[in-house]
Amino acid sequence: xxxxxxxxxxxxxxxxxxxxxxxxxxxxxxxxxxxxxxxxxxxxxxxxxxxxxxxxxxxxxxxxxxxxxxxxxxxxxxxxxxxxxxxxxxxxxxxxxxxxxxxxxxxxxxxxxxxxxxxxxxxxxxxxxxxxxxxxxxxxxxxxxxxxxxxxxxxxxxxxxxxxxxxxxxxxxxxxxxxxxxxxxxxxxxxxxxxxxxxxxxxxxxxxxxxxxxxxxxxxxxxxxxxxxxxxxxxxxxxxxxxxxxxxxxxxxxxxxxxxxxxxxxxxxxxxxxxxxxxxxxxxxxxxxxxxxxxxxxxxxxxxxxxxxxxxxx
Amino acid sequence: xxxxxxxxxxxxxxxxxxxxxxxxxxxxxxxxxxxxxxxxxxxxxxxxxxxxxxxxxxxxxxxxxxxxxxxxxxxxxxxxxxxxxxxxxxxxxxxxxxxxxxxxxxxxxxxxxxxxxxxxxxxxxxxxxxxxxxxxxxxxxxxxxxxxxxxxxxxxxxxxxxxxxxxxxxxxxxxxxxxxxxxxxxxxxxxxxxxxxxxxxxxxxxxxxxxxxxxxxxxxxxxxxxxxxxxxxxxxxxxxxxxxxxxxxxxxxxxxxxxxxxxxxxxxxxxxxxxxxxxxxxxxxxxxxxxxxxxxxxxxxxxxxxxxxxxxxx
Numbered sequence: 001x002x003x004x005x006x007x008x009x010x011x012x013x014x015x016x017x018x019x020x021x022x023x024x025x026x027x028x029x030x031x032x033x034x035x036x037x038x039x040x041x042x043x044x045x046x047x048x049x050x051x052x053x054x055x056x057x058x059x060x061x062x063x064x065x066x067x068x069x070x071x072x073x074x075x076x077x078x079x080x081x082x083x084x085x086x087x088x089x090x091x092x093x094x095x096x097x098x099x100x101x102x103x104x105x106x107x108x109x110x111x112x113x114x115x116x117x118x119x120x121x122x123x124x125x126x127x128x129x130x131x132x133x134x135x136x137x138x139x140x141x142x143x144x145x146x147x148x149x150x151x152x153x154x155x156x157x158x159x160x161x162x163x164x165x166x167x168x169x170x171x172x173x174x175x176x177x178x179x180x181x182x183x184x185x186x187x188x189x190x191x192x193x194x195x196x197x198x199x200x201x202x203x204x205x206x207x208x209x210x211x212x213x214x215x216x217x218x219x220x221x222x223x224x225x226x227x228x229x230x231x232x233x234x235x236x237x238x239x240x241x242x243x244x245x246x247x248x249x250x251x252x253x254x255x256x257x258x259x260x261x262x263x264x265x266x267x268x269x270x271x272x273x274x275x276x277x278x279x280x281x282x283x284x285x286x287x288x289x290x291x292x293x294x295x296x297x298x299x300x301x302x303x304x305x306x307x308x309x310x311x312x313x314x
Numbered sequence: 315x316x317x318x319x320x321x322x323x324x325x326x327x328x329x330x331x332x333x334x335x336x337x338x339x340x341x342x343x344x345x346x347x348x349x350x351x352x353x354x355x356x357x358x359x360x361x362x363x364x365x366x367x368x369x370x371x372x373x374x375x376x377x378x379x380x381x382x383x384x385x386x387x388x389x390x391x392x393x394x395x396x397x398x399x400x401x402x403x404x405x406x407x408x409x410x411x412x413x414x415x416x417x418x419x420x421x422x423x424x425x426x427x428x429x430x431x432x433x434x435x436x437x438x439x440x441x442x443x444x445x446x447x448x449x450x451x452x453x454x455x456x457x458x459x460x461x462x463x464x465x466x467x468x469x470x471x472x473x474x475x476x477x478x479x480x481x482x483x484x485x486x487x488x489x490x491x492x493x494x495x496x497x498x499x500x501x502x503x504x505x506x507x508x509x510x511x512x513x514x515x516x517x518x519x520x521x522x523x524x525x526x527x528x529x530x531x532x533x534x535x536x537x538x539x540x541x542x543x544x545x546x547x548x549x550x551x552x553x554x555x556x557x558x559x560x561x562x563x564x565x566x567x568x569x570x571x572x573x574x575x576x577x578x579x580x581x582x583x584x585x586x587x588x589x590x591x592x593x594x595x596x597x598x599x600x601x602x603x604x605x606x607x608x609x610x611x612x613x614x615x616x617x618x619x620x621x622x623x624x625x626x627x628x
Contacts, residue, residue: 070382070421073491094485102488103417107384107557119455123553140628141433162553171408174416175489177387181553239437239476239495243421314454 001048002188002303003153005033005063007111013063017050018188022305024053033066033134033189037245040136040152048191059305064109064185065155066134066245072106072183074130074159074249075099075232077225081254081264084271088280089167099227099235102175104159106247110184112307116160117314118181118287124163125285125311127212129264129293131204131222132157132249133229134189138242147233150242154195154204156186156295156304157249163267163284183249186293187305198297202228206295206303208253210264213289217269218262220253222295264293287313315362316502316617317467319347319377321425327377331364332502336619338367347380347448347503351559354450354466362505373619378423378499379469380448380559386420386497388444388473388563389413389546391539395568395578398585402594403481413541413549416489418473420561424498426621430474431628432495432601438477439599439625441526443578443607445518445536446471446563447543448503452556461547462516464556468509470500470522470609470618471563477581477598497563500607501619512611516542520609520617522567524578527603531583532576534567536609578607601627 004025005013015028015036029046030036036043076082077099086093093100110116118125134153142150159180166179192199198206204222211217227235232248253264263269270280285291294306318339319327329342329350343360344350350357390396391413400407407414424430432439448467456464473494480493506513512520518536525531541549546562567578577583584594599605608620 068384070384071419076488091487093487094482096482096486098482098486100486100488101491103419103491105385105417105554107560108555117454119553140431165553168408168410168412170487172410172412172414173405173407173484173487173489174390174414175487177415177417177550178552236491238492239433239479240419241422246421 001191001194003028003033003047003065004188005065005067006061007063011068013067017047018057019053022188023057025055025057026050026053034245037134037136037152059187060113062187063111065189066109066185066247068108069106069245069247070243071246072104072249073101073236073246074104074251075101075227076251077227077232078251078254079226080256080258081252081268084268088267088271088274089170091170099232101232101235104180105182108182110182110309112185112187112305114184115310115312116184117312119314121286123165126161126163126266127291128159128161128252129208129210129218130157130159130250130252132247133233135233135242135246135248137244138233138237138246140237140239140241142234142237144231144234147237148202148230150233151192151202151229153189154192154199155189155247156293156307158184158291158293158307158309159249160184161265184307184309186307188303190303194303202230204295206297208264208293208295211292216262218264220255220261220264222250222253224255225250285311287311315505315508317342317347317361317379318502319379319381320375321377325382327381331361332371333367337371339369339371340364340367348559351448351450351466373501374427376501377425379503380423380499380561382422383420383559383561384557385560386418386563387415387550387560388418388565389415389541390565391541391546392565392568393540394570394572395566395582398582402581402585402588403484405484413546415546415549418494419496422496424496424623426499426501426619428498429624429626430498431626433628435600437479440475440477440580441605442473442475442566443522443524443532444471444473444563444566446561447547449547449556449560449562451558452547452551452560454551454553454555456548456551458545458548461551462544464547465506465516465543467503468506468513468518469503469561470607470621472498472605472607472621472623473563474498475579498621498623500621502617504617508617516544518609520611522578522607522609525606530576532578534569534575534578536564536567538569539564599625601625
């Protein structure tokens with residue numbers, strides 16, 4: 001099942017169920033995705049049963065599947081990304097088996113065709129292609145094994161990042177605030193079964209195609225996460241209940257063969273340039289630049305639809 | 315004006331206006347504090363005009379003034395606290411004039427008499443007495459001077475902290491997730507004018523009396539913040555719009571003469587013990603322990619009421 005949210009002038013929009021071909025929709029039996037997450041056991045069956053899709057779907061009318069959430073916790077589960085970032089930022093992190101995670105702004109997720117406003121190109125504007133999951137209510141102290149069943153939806157995210165601010169904030173130990181403005185979300189939130197065999201071990205085993213200004217920039221696969229999403233959920237819930245509708249992110253999708261398949265963020269390419277050539281060569285984004293992210297399966301189908309955003313001056 | 319929220323079985327509760335003596339209340343003209351923050355210019359005058367308080371107030375019926383918020387950003391604006399924490403945790407932070415800030419869990423604030431559940435005493439259960447402000451909608455890029463007018467309410471907070479987890483999380487550079495479970499809030503959210511001359515330079519210039527198991531533990535004053543709340547708000551809004559109802563915290567209230575006036579968290583006392591005696595002597599909280607926090611003015615009045623919580627086993 002694929003769910004999306006139509007803009008209707010309210011902050012949470014109106015939940016819809018999307019047809020298998022992604023071109024049509026039906027009204028949902030519950031008003032918003034937040035409400036669906038709070039009443040998942042009750043409404044999932046109703047939503048799944050919908051088989052008629054009478055309305056044509058225009059991606060330009062879509063908000064993020066979850067336009068705002070009570071909580072967004074983003075991991076950094078791809079080791080090759082973390083290693084490159086540390087090399088560029090001059091960070092030496094202690095060795096740990098613990099998932100890395102910070103809490104980010106969740107009161108707004110950009111829709112899949114929204115322009116994104118920034119005040120200054122000098123902030124080092126960068127995209128980060130990620131996968132994420134949305135959980136129903138998760139009790140504090142849950143095990144990773146038990147957390148798996150709370151993963152109700154999978155989403156595709158652009159975690160906008162301001163690199164000039166990221167290093168200094170990280171060095172304070174307090175994590176990121178200014179470096180992490182709101183994220184964007186691809187059109188469709190999908191149930192794990194919608195991904196079929198590409199949902200394995202709590203991982204989205206799909207290539208994430210990333211195009212910057214129409215040029216392929218990366219096609220990393222989501223499988224090599226050091227911790228699966230169920231482990232990230234359990235980590236997040238160690239000392240707090242997770243409210244229904246909490247979004248948990250993978251961090252930038254990255255593979256060890258990044259020199260062949262490219263990257264899901266510019267900072268990573270710059271890291272490779274530093275390693276290979278001594279200095280970063282690729283500039284960050286400029287006003288007017290676009291980025292398109294679309295995970296595809298081996299049949300060429302894009303379960304989350306395409307996330308297409310343009311950077312504009314605030 | 316003092317506002318509070320009555321439990322009514324809903325997640326946001328029901329907003330009330332509290333009498334000057336704190337013993338009675340009247341229904342508000344708007345349903346919830348979140349809605350009041352979104353419509354502040356329209357509703358503040360109506361709320362301020364309420365002069366009859368027909369109902370008796372029982373603090374046990376109160377939720378947090380804002381039982382959940384879309385965003386909670388906590389600073390660390392008291393230098394003497396930061397210096398002690400760094401000494402204890404073995405952290406060397408770069409010198410910076412930038413306010414320190416992390417984003418914490420905001421989907422739940424404990425009410426002023428709620429028990430607080432933790433899974434394990436070995437986590438290093440600690441309180442942190444703080445002040446905070448609640449803003450209406452703040453545009454990205456605002457100046458500190460302009461941010462002052464967006465500070466609509468002032469609150470008193472207990473930022474529960476798990477010290478065993480805090481150091482390792484801080485050293486990752488990602489900030490705190492597990493170390494920071496939900497906070498508690500004192501009964502009343504007050505408009506800055508309610509504090510009179512004790513609201514100065516964006517600071518709450520009151521002593522915060524902290525009692526642990528009925529013994530006075532600290533009485534630090536809120537004035538020596540390195541950055542005022544208006545500066546913290548501007549820092550938070552540098553690269554994001556702040557949604558109405560965003561809560562911004564001061565960090566643990568601390569004064570340089572901590573050996574005389576005590577501390578607002580146990581970790582700080584332990585830091586003093588490390589400096590003075592080589593090792594920490596004071597243990598963290600045990601199940602059954604209580605903490606009471608109450609800011610008082612020189613006339614002995616407590617504008618926020620008393621925040622009284624007990625630690626219990628989850």
